[in-house]
Amino acid sequence: MTEQTISQIDTDIEDEVIPEGGWSIKDSIAPLGTFAVLLLIWEGCTSYFAIPTWLLPAPSEIAKAFIEWRGELWHHTLVTLWETLAGFALSIALAIPLAVLVVYSPFLRKSVYPLLLGLQSVPKVAIAPLLALWIGFGVLPKILVVFLVCFFPIVVATATGLTSVQPAVMDLIRSLSANQLQTFAKIRFPAAMPHIFVGLKIAITFAVIGAVIGEFVGAESGLGYLILASSSQAHTPVAFAALVVLTIMSIVLYYAMESIEKLAVPWAVGE
Amino acid sequence: MDVSDKLPHETKLSKRPADKVVIEKLHKTYLTSSGRTVALQDVSLTIGKDEFIALVGPSGCGKSTLLRAISALIKPSKGKILIDGAPLSSPSNQVGIVFQQAVLLPWRTVLDNVLLPAEILRLDLVKAAARARDLLNMVGLSEFEARYPGELSGGMQQRAAICRALIHNPSMLLMDEPFAALDALTREELGLQLLRIWAAEKKTIVFVTHNISEAILLADRVVAMSPRPGRISEIVSVDLPRPRTLDMEFLPEFKSYSDRVRAVIGHG
Numbered sequence: 001m002t003e004q005t006i007s008q009i010d011t012d013i014e015d016e017v018i019p020e021g022g023w024s025i026k027d028s029i030a031p032l033g034t035f036a037v038l039l040l041i042w043e044g045c046t047s048y049f050a051i052p053t054w055l056l057p058a059p060s061e062i063a064k065a066f067i068e069w070r071g072e073l074w075h076h077t078l079v080t081l082w083e084t085l086a087g088f089a090l091s092i093a094l095a096i097p098l099a100v101l102v103v104y105s106p107f108l109r110k111s112v113y114p115l116l117l118g119l120q121s122v123p124k125v126a127i128a129p130l131l132a133l134w135i136g137f138g139v140l141p142k143i144l145v146v147f148l149v150c151f152f153p154i155v156v157a158t159a160t161g162l163t164s165v166q167p168a169v170m171d172l173i174r175s176l177s178a179n180q181l182q183t184f185a186k187i188r189f190p191a192a193m194p195h196i197f198v199g200l201k202i203a204i205t206f207a208v209i210g211a212v213i214g215e216f217v218g219a220e221s222g223l224g225y226l227i228l229a230s231s232s233q234a235h236t237p238v239a240f241a242a243l244v245v246l247t248i249m250s251i252v253l254y255y256a257m258e259s260i261e262k263l264a265v266p267w268a269v270g271e
Numbered sequence: 272m273d274v275s276d277k278l279p280h281e282t283k284l285s286k287r288p289a290d291k292v293v294i295e296k297l298h299k300t301y302l303t304s305s306g307r308t309v310a311l312q313d314v315s316l317t318i319g320k321d322e323f324i325a326l327v328g329p330s331g332c333g334k335s336t337l338l339r340a341i342s343a344l345i346k347p348s349k350g351k352i353l354i355d356g357a358p359l360s361s362p363s364n365q366v367g368i369v370f371q372q373a374v375l376l377p378w379r380t381v382l383d384n385v386l387l388p389a390e391i392l393r394l395d396l397v398k399a400a401a402r403a404r405d406l407l408n409m410v411g412l413s414e415f416e417a418r419y420p421g422e423l424s425g426g427m428q429q430r431a432a433i434c435r436a437l438i439h440n441p442s443m444l445l446m447d448e449p450f451a452a453l454d455a456l457t458r459e460e461l462g463l464q465l466l467r468i469w470a471a472e473k474k475t476i477v478f479v480t481h482n483i484s485e486a487i488l489l490a491d492r493v494v495a496m497s498p499r500p501g502r503i504s505e506i507v508s509v510d511l512p513r514p515r516t517l518d519m520e521f522l523p524e525f526k527s528y529s530d531r532v533r534a535v536i537g538h539g
Contacts, residue, residue, distance in 0.1 A: 168374040171344055175362045178391045186390065190378045267377040267419055 054234040062244065065237035072226070072238075077245050079222040083139055083211040084253070087146020088204060095151050096196070099158030103188075104180075116155060124148040125213040132218045142214030142222065149210035150203035157199025161192025194268035197261040204257050208250045223249075290356075291443060291475040292318040292341060297350035299336055299501075309500035310336040311347070316494060316503060320442075321473040325486035325493045328536050333501020334479045335447055341477060342366055342445050354443075364392050367436030371448040373428035375420035375435075381407065382416035385434045392439055399438060406434040409471070410464055426457035433465065443475040450485070458482075459517055462489055466515055483536075487528045488515055495535045504535040 039059045045051070046058040053061050066073065102113045127148060131141040165187055173183055215224025223242045230238035262269050299311040311333040318324050326334040339345045341352060343362045352359040367388075375384045382403055389399035407413050410430040420428055429449060436444060450458040462485060469476060480486050486493045493507045507528055511519055519525055 166372075166374060168370045168372055169376070171339075171370070172368060172374060173391070174344060175342055175366060175368045176364065176388050176391045177362050182391050186387065187376070190376070193378075265378070267421060 054236050057237040057240055061237045062240045065235075065241045066244075069238050069241060073223075073241060073245055076221055076223045076226045076242065077249065079139070080208070080211050080215065080224065080246070081249060083142040083214065083222065084146055084207045084249075086139075087143040087210060088150050088207045090143065091147045091150035091154055091203065092200070094147075095154035095199075096158050099155045099162060100184075102155075102159055103162040113159070116152065120152040120156070124152075125210065128213050128217040131214070137218045137220065141217075142211050142219065145214035146207045146210040149206040153202040153206065154196070154199040157195045157202075158192060161195025162188050164195060165191045193265045197257070197265060197268075201254060201257050201261070204253045205250060208246060208253065212246065289320045290317050291320040291322065291354070292316070292477075293353040293356075294318075294337075294341070295351050295353075297337070297340060297352065298348045299333070299340060299345070300348045311340070312500035312502045314350070314501075314503055316506075318475060318477065321475055323469060323476045323489060323491045324478065325490035326477065326479045326496060327481065327483055327486040327493055327532060328496035328501075329481060329498055331498040331501070332496040332536070333498070334481075334496050336501060337496075338445050338447050338477060338479050342368055364439060365442045367439070367441040367444045369429075369432050369436045369444070369446040369449040371451050373420070373425070373432040375428055375431055377420055380417050380419060381412060381423070381431050384420065384431055385438050387435060388439050394439060402440070403434065403438055406437055407431070409468060410434060426453050426461060429453060429461060430464070433461075433468070437468070437472070440472070441474070443477070446476065446478045448479050448481065451480070451482075458485065463515075463517070465489065466513075470514065483529050483532050484520060484525075486532070487511075487525060488517070488520065493528070493532055495532045497536050505531070507531055 043058050102108050128145045131144050135141050173187055212224035215222040219225040223246050226242045227239045294316045297311055297314040301308045328334050340347050343359050385403040386399055407416055412430055450461050487509050495505045497504045
């Protein structure tokens with residue numbers, strides 16, 4: 001390659017526009033328009049067929065419930081959000097160190113890891129009633145359900161990531177006689193980060209589901225409780241409003257996770 | 272055929288300053304599910320200090336295995352390797368390695384990738400950074416030190432990998448088909464660049480390739496290996512003047528070296 005082609009490559013890279021991951025208003029017009037049309041059809045159908053509000057409320061009824069119940073909704077949202085984030089944080093705090101231990105200890109890898117993979121198949125939400133039986137109806141059993149549903153994806157993703165280092169990189173590091181700590185800090189952990197974020201993004205969507213299931217089993221607050229209570233009393237618009245909040249919460253948490261990922265592992269995003 | 276007795280380089284032994292690497296009767300066998308595979312059989316080779324050696328041969332001839340044995344990444348089944356007169360037991364920080372793939376760490380900038388060995392060997396990072404910049408300048412990557420590997424072409428990545436192998440100023444450079452994944456033009460340019468570096472900082476280089484012309488263009492001696500079992504068939508001393516240039520490939524001597532190597536490794 002001559003000097004000339006080197007500078008040519010330079011300008012090629014300078015000129016290349018790296019596509020941004022974010023959304024633009026232009027891209028949002030089509031889905032938002034579709035959504036608006038669907039809401040109008042929904043509104044029209046409920047009034048045309050005279051569907052009773054307790055069975056299927058019109059979007060306008062749901063909007064009304066939003067305004068009338070905003071204080072209640074806010075309170076229950078905070079409870080569910082707290083359960084979700086506390087359980088998620090707890091699972092990160094335990095799952096990542098456990099994955100490190102499993103990868104570094106041949107004994108644990110042989111004894112504990114197969115067990116973990118097996119336990120992954122247990123439907124965690126089915127444990128929720130047992131947790132209620134053991135520790136009651138407070139916030140703690142909900143946090144534990146969230147913890148359980150988040151834990152396994154994070155352990156598996158982290159363990160996979162830590163063992164994903166290319167053999168040639170390990171050769172390079174061995175040829176420099178790097179010690180275990182250097183290998184972990186400089187190679188294995190950074191290499192595992194993109195995998196860990198895959199696990200975290202799966203876990204955060206599970207987390208909201210886990211909190212709601214925990215609340216279904218027995219609770220005095222939270223959006224899951226609100227859905228259960230309001231639909232049993234035929235306050236269906238409130239149940240729908242709570243559902244809308246849950247959906248927004250899931251989306252916001254997922255995109256928050258993705259934003260953190262973009263900051264933490266910029267080299268791996270968009271691969 | 273035992274050619275080691277009448278090889279031309281043996282007569283020059285006295286001229287060489289010192290032996291950098293002495294390989295004696297090296298064997299390497301692998302146990303696989305299909306039985307024993309002999310990767311290296313009775314390989315003996317002496318590499319002089321600051322000599323440029325090319326190991327050439329078809330796949331399966333054990334050239335990469337031999338290189339990995341010299342780097343102590345694998346242990347030989349039989350035989351021994353002496354580096355600077357001392358038996359080789361563990362990887363030495365006097366060695367820099369370049370692989371076929373650049374294997375740069377995607378989360379580090381080019382400069383930080385080059386500095387990785389200095390960090391691991393706990394060298395003075397201020398001095399190391401100055402050397403890294405010199406090396407990057409030498410291979411024309413100065414403007415790219417803050418870029419990430421993903422933004423670089425394959426040839427540029429491999430240049431950075433060569434800088435990384437040189438950062439701790441090792442006395443020996445081991446290169447395992449370093450240019451095999453590159454296009455022909457980039458390959459030639461990088462080969463000449465490597466020779467310029469080698470002229471500037473004398474080092475012993477062991478260069479594995481399956482490209483006969485590349486081996487002859489770069490090396491002082493071409494070690495031709497043949498497969499099943501992997502062994503040295505002949506060692507060809509290349510007496511082309513230095514600095515080498517690409518048009519030497521059209522010299523009749525070049526062709527006769529090339530024909531000799533081609534004949535012994537059994538590739539038409």
